[in-house]
Amino acid sequence: MKETTEGNPDAYYHAEAIEAIRNLQNVAQLQTFQTAMGKGPTGKWEWHDIVAKDVPESLSKAEAKRQSIIFELIKGEMAYVRDLENIDLIYVQALRKSDPPVIGRERLNGFITDLHSHHRKLLDQLHEIQRDEHPLINSITAPMFDAALNFRDAYMEYIPNLSI
Incomplete structure (x- = not known):
């Protein structure tokens, strides 16, 4: 944009192209973040790292904090599913x-599988949003x-298996 002179008929199209490229970059970063599941360098990313620089600046402090908290919740869910x-x-x-067998086969019930299934579904929904x-x-x-409504049964089976 800096090299396109003011009044040049292409200036508008250049600005639109630049904005489209920035949007694609942000979407690509989001997809990279989601696919990595918290592994590698993307695991250190925060909400402000994957949005355009002007987005956090255009929000109130409360809304920027809210977006960061939602992002942190999604990161935590990704880590839990991976665990x-x-x-x-x-x-x-x-x-x-x-x-x-080290442990009786009957003790290796599917509670981990059930928990994973519920949390994977939640994570998929969060990623879609x-x-x-x-x-x-x-x-x-x-x-x-x-x-909250659907995890109850899985956790009722899981909790008695916790050692305190």
């Missing part, structure tokens, strides 16, 4: 395959309410 996947892969599957509403998320109430 459940690792527990299943590293421990549960190995215990199921051990011969002779992120993609649809990026850079500003209006609400995550619906998936959180759904989670």
Whole structure:
């Protein structure tokens, strides 16, 4: 834009092209963040890292903080889903395959699988909202309410298995 002279008929189109490229870059960063599931350098990203520089500046402090908190909640859910996947892969599957069994097969019930299924569904819903509403998320109430209603049975099975 700086090299396009004022009054040049192409100035408007150049500005539109620049804005489109910035939007594509932000969407690509969001997809990279979601795909990485908190691993690698993208795991350190915060909300302000994947939106255009002018977005946080255009918001009130309260709204910018709200967007950061929503982003942090999604990051936390990504980490929890990844942890459940690792527990299943590293421990549960190995215990199921051990011969002779280290733990009785009946004790290796599917509560981790159930938890993972519920949390994966929640994460998929949160990611969809992120993609649809990026850079500003209006609400995550619906998936959180759904989670509160539907996680109960899985957690009622999970909680007795916790060692205190």
